[in-house]
Amino acid sequence: MAAPRRLIPSLSLLSAFEAVIRTGSTRAAARDLNLTQGAVSRLVQNLEAQLGQTLFLRERRRLVPTGPAQAYARDVAKALDLLARGAMRLRADTGGGVLSLAILPTFGTRWLAPRLPRFLAAHPGITINLATRLRPFDFGEEGFDAAIHFGRPDWPGTGAAKLFDETLVACCAPAFLAAHEVAAPADLASLPLLQLETRPNAWATWFAHHGVARGGGRGMLFDQFAPMIQAVIHGLGVALLPEFLARTELADGRLVRICGEAVRGEGSYYLVWPAAGAAYPPLVAFRDWLVEAAADPDGEAMLPR
Numbered sequence: 001m002a003a004p005r006r007l008i009p010s011l012s013l014l015s016a017f018e019a020v021i022r023t024g025s026t027r028a029a030a031r032d033l034n035l036t037q038g039a040v041s042r043l044v045q046n047l048e049a050q051l052g053q054t055l056f057l058r059e060r061r062r063l064v065p066t067g068p069a070q071a072y073a074r075d076v077a078k079a080l081d082l083l084a085r086g087a088m089r090l091r092a093d094t095g096g097g098v099l100s101l102a103i104l105p106t107f108g109t110r111w112l113a114p115r116l117p118r119f120l121a122a123h124p125g126i127t128i129n130l131a132t133r134l135r136p137f138d139f140g141e142e143g144f145d146a147a148i149h150f151g152r153p154d155w156p157g158t159g160a161a162k163l164f165d166e167t168l169v170a171c172c173a174p175a176f177l178a179a180h181e182v183a184a185p186a187d188l189a190s191l192p193l194l195q196l197e198t199r200p201n202a203w204a205t206w207f208a209h210h211g212v213a214r215g216g217g218r219g220m221l222f223d224q225f226a227p228m229i230q231a232v233i234h235g236l237g238v239a240l241l242p243e244f245l246a247r248t249e250l251a252d253g254r255l256v257r258i259c260g261e262a263v264r265g266e267g268s269y270y271l272v273w274p275a276a277g278a279a280y281p282p283l284v285a286f287r288d289w290l291v292e293a294a295a296d297p298d299g300e301a302m303l304p305r
Contacts, residue, residue, distance in 0.1 A: 016043035166265035192237030
């Protein structure tokens with residue numbers, strides 16, 4: 001049941017309260033909101049009166065938020081962020097709707113972005129807004145219409161369309177390979193093995209596939225493939241990289257495939273969306289197109305011409 005609108009404080013009251021919590025003082029909040037310090041103080045007092053709650057303790061001319069106020073501030077910040085996102089979506093809408101998509105950074109820049117012109121040319125009224133997210137999130141709180149997800153189709157409350165599996169190849173820089181004797185997969189165990197946070201078992205799986213009892217575990221740790229690829233290019237070690245992401249560097253010689261065949265990763269790439277928004281027209285159009293594009297993930301069929 002929706003709360004009576006008369007109980008909801010005005011945006012001016014909520015904005016002042018959120019700014020004081022975020023900046024730490026009425027003076028800083030006043031600068032942030034382009035108001036006077038006195039105006040901010042009055043807005044906070046009016047909010048306390050409307051809610052019937054003391055939100056701040058006045059200590060030596062300082063406002064110290066109470067515990068309940070800090071919890072309320074988190075809700076207010078989320079609500080203001082959703083309103084701001086909604087306004088941005090409305091302003092960006094060119095008539096066909098706006099699709100807010102969360103992407104994995106390297107997947108988005110290396111695989112999706114080169115193909116998006118084809119989609120936008122076929123659907124000129126649709127606007128796509130992109131933002132990066134590395135892990136599952138609450139669609140209701142974040143306001144996205146869909147997300148690119150790696151792993152398994154186990155994101156609660158969502159629908160999912162599988163795009164393709166991940167195949168990993170061991171890569172290093174040519175100079176690095178020349179400086180290290182590598183004749184068999186077991187030889188990699190003594191080398192610096194670069195790790196990705198979201199693929200903690202990748203090297204263990206690779207070594208097991210090649211019949212090596214124990215794999216090495218030392219090496220730099222990364223949260224994204226893009227900086228890992230640069231680290232490999234500059235000779236900092238060996239990395240397991242998805243074939244479709246490393247294709248350019250392998251083709252131009254900045255990276256070389258090291259011994260051992262490609263190994264299927266433990267997860268796959270999916271497009272996921274909140275179950276309640278499955279019929280949203282921009283999502284339906286994008287989903288249909290993306291599934292077709294993903295049918296040939298390593299090819300050029302969906303690239304712009």
